Amino acid sequence: MRFVLRFFAMAAISAAMCLSARADDGSDAARRLLVETFDKPESRLFVDAVVVEGDAAVADWRQGDLGGRAFLTRKNDAWTIALCGGDALKDSATLERLGVSKTHAEALSRRLAAEEKRLSPDVVEHFSRFDGMAAVEADGGHSPLDPHHKPIP
Secondary structure: HHHHHHHHHHHHHHHHHHHHHHHHOHHHHHHHHHHHHHOOOOOOOEEEEEEHHHEEEEEEEEEEEEEEEEEEEEEOEEEEEEEEEOOOHHHHHHHHHOOOOOHHHHHHHHHHHHHHHHOOOOHHOOOOOOEEEEEEEOOOEEEOOOOOOOOOO
Protein backbone atom coordinates (compact mmCIF):
# COMPACT_ATOMS: atom_id res chain seq x y z
CA MET A 1 0.00 0.00 0.00
CA ARG A 2 2.85 2.39 0.85
CA PHE A 3 4.39 1.71 -2.53
CA VAL A 4 1.13 2.54 -4.31
CA LEU A 5 0.71 5.80 -2.37
CA ARG A 6 4.33 6.75 -2.99
CA PHE A 7 3.92 5.95 -6.70
CA PHE A 8 0.82 8.17 -7.02
CA ALA A 9 2.48 10.96 -5.06
CA MET A 10 5.52 10.89 -7.36
CA ALA A 11 3.28 10.76 -10.43
CA ALA A 12 1.34 13.81 -9.20
CA ILE A 13 4.55 15.74 -8.50
CA SER A 14 5.94 14.84 -11.95
CA ALA A 15 2.72 15.92 -13.66
CA ALA A 16 2.71 19.23 -11.77
CA MET A 17 6.32 19.88 -12.75
CA CYS A 18 5.56 19.21 -16.43
CA LEU A 19 2.52 21.49 -16.37
CA SER A 20 4.43 24.33 -14.72
CA ALA A 21 7.28 23.97 -17.20
CA ARG A 22 4.80 24.25 -20.09
CA ALA A 23 3.02 27.19 -18.49
CA ASP A 24 6.32 29.03 -17.99
CA ASP A 25 6.78 30.00 -21.64
CA GLY A 26 8.00 33.46 -20.74
CA SER A 27 4.68 35.24 -21.13
CA ASP A 28 4.61 36.30 -17.48
CA ALA A 29 8.09 37.83 -17.75
CA ALA A 30 7.12 39.62 -20.98
CA ARG A 31 3.97 40.96 -19.33
CA ARG A 32 5.98 42.18 -16.29
CA LEU A 33 8.44 44.00 -18.55
CA LEU A 34 5.63 45.87 -20.30
CA VAL A 35 4.00 46.85 -17.01
CA GLU A 36 7.32 47.89 -15.41
CA THR A 37 8.16 50.01 -18.47
CA PHE A 38 4.84 51.73 -19.20
CA ASP A 39 2.47 51.49 -16.22
CA LYS A 40 1.90 54.77 -14.37
CA PRO A 41 -0.31 55.47 -11.34
CA GLU A 42 -2.22 58.09 -13.33
CA SER A 43 -2.43 55.88 -16.45
CA ARG A 44 -2.59 52.14 -15.78
CA LEU A 45 -1.35 49.71 -18.41
CA PHE A 46 -3.46 46.63 -19.11
CA VAL A 47 -1.81 43.73 -20.92
CA ASP A 48 -4.71 41.67 -22.17
CA ALA A 49 -2.89 38.89 -24.00
CA VAL A 50 0.67 37.68 -24.52
CA VAL A 51 1.56 34.90 -26.95
CA VAL A 52 5.05 33.42 -27.15
CA GLU A 53 6.69 31.27 -29.79
CA GLY A 54 10.37 30.53 -29.38
CA ASP A 55 12.14 33.78 -28.55
CA ALA A 56 9.44 36.10 -29.91
CA ALA A 57 6.23 37.39 -28.38
CA VAL A 58 3.34 39.66 -29.26
CA ALA A 59 1.35 41.35 -26.50
CA ASP A 60 -1.94 43.24 -26.66
CA TRP A 61 -2.04 46.32 -24.42
CA ARG A 62 -4.32 49.21 -23.46
CA GLN A 63 -3.53 52.43 -21.62
CA GLY A 64 -6.23 55.06 -21.26
CA ASP A 65 -7.87 55.62 -24.63
CA LEU A 66 -4.84 54.22 -26.48
CA GLY A 67 -3.81 50.70 -27.21
CA GLY A 68 -1.70 48.58 -29.49
CA ARG A 69 0.48 45.55 -29.74
CA ALA A 70 4.08 45.10 -28.65
CA PHE A 71 6.65 42.87 -30.33
CA LEU A 72 9.17 41.46 -27.89
CA THR A 73 12.29 39.36 -28.35
CA ARG A 74 14.06 37.15 -25.84
CA LYS A 75 17.79 36.58 -25.50
CA ASN A 76 19.27 34.56 -22.64
CA ASP A 77 15.89 34.50 -20.84
CA ALA A 78 15.64 38.32 -20.87
CA TRP A 79 12.84 40.00 -22.82
CA THR A 80 13.28 43.24 -24.75
CA ILE A 81 10.46 45.34 -26.17
CA ALA A 82 11.55 45.78 -29.78
CA LEU A 83 8.64 47.83 -31.08
CA CYS A 84 5.01 48.80 -30.74
CA GLY A 85 2.46 48.78 -33.52
CA GLY A 86 -1.14 48.14 -34.34
CA ASP A 87 -2.78 45.63 -36.64
CA ALA A 88 0.42 44.93 -38.59
CA LEU A 89 1.71 42.90 -35.63
CA LYS A 90 -1.16 40.42 -36.13
CA ASP A 91 0.19 39.55 -39.58
CA SER A 92 2.61 36.63 -39.90
CA ALA A 93 4.34 38.28 -42.88
CA THR A 94 5.15 41.34 -40.74
CA LEU A 95 6.51 39.08 -38.00
CA GLU A 96 8.69 37.28 -40.57
CA ARG A 97 10.09 40.65 -41.72
CA LEU A 98 10.98 41.29 -38.08
CA GLY A 99 13.13 38.15 -38.08
CA VAL A 100 10.70 35.53 -36.76
CA SER A 101 10.83 32.17 -38.55
CA LYS A 102 7.88 31.41 -40.81
CA THR A 103 6.70 28.60 -38.52
CA HIS A 104 6.83 30.75 -35.38
CA ALA A 105 5.35 33.79 -37.16
CA GLU A 106 2.35 31.77 -38.33
CA ALA A 107 1.89 30.27 -34.87
CA LEU A 108 2.11 33.69 -33.20
CA SER A 109 -0.45 35.11 -35.60
CA ARG A 110 -2.81 32.17 -35.16
CA ARG A 111 -2.51 32.10 -31.36
CA LEU A 112 -2.95 35.88 -31.08
CA ALA A 113 -6.14 35.68 -33.13
CA ALA A 114 -7.44 32.93 -30.82
CA GLU A 115 -6.61 34.97 -27.70
CA GLU A 116 -8.29 38.07 -29.12
CA LYS A 117 -11.48 36.10 -29.85
CA ARG A 118 -11.75 35.52 -26.09
CA LEU A 119 -11.75 39.26 -25.40
CA SER A 120 -14.55 41.78 -25.72
CA PRO A 121 -14.72 43.47 -29.16
CA ASP A 122 -14.49 46.85 -27.36
CA VAL A 123 -11.18 45.80 -25.81
CA VAL A 124 -9.80 44.37 -29.07
CA GLU A 125 -10.67 47.63 -30.87
CA HIS A 126 -8.07 49.41 -28.69
CA PHE A 127 -5.23 47.31 -30.15
CA SER A 128 -5.81 48.81 -33.61
CA ARG A 129 -5.39 52.39 -32.38
CA PHE A 130 -1.59 52.42 -32.56
CA ASP A 131 -0.75 54.10 -35.86
CA GLY A 132 2.29 52.74 -37.69
CA MET A 133 5.21 51.15 -35.87
CA ALA A 134 7.69 52.61 -33.44
CA ALA A 135 10.92 51.22 -32.04
CA VAL A 136 10.99 51.17 -28.25
CA GLU A 137 14.05 52.39 -26.36
CA ALA A 138 15.08 50.88 -23.03
CA ASP A 139 13.46 53.79 -21.15
CA GLY A 140 10.12 53.20 -22.92
CA GLY A 141 10.54 56.06 -25.41
CA HIS A 142 9.35 55.53 -28.98
CA SER A 143 11.01 56.32 -32.31
CA PRO A 144 8.85 56.10 -35.45
CA LEU A 145 10.10 53.62 -38.03
CA ASP A 146 10.36 54.24 -41.74
CA PRO A 147 7.79 51.82 -43.24
CA HIS A 148 10.54 50.35 -45.50
CA HIS A 149 13.04 49.92 -42.66
CA LYS A 150 13.51 46.41 -41.35
CA PRO A 151 14.22 46.65 -37.61
CA ILE A 152 16.74 44.18 -36.27
CA PRO A 153 15.26 42.54 -33.16
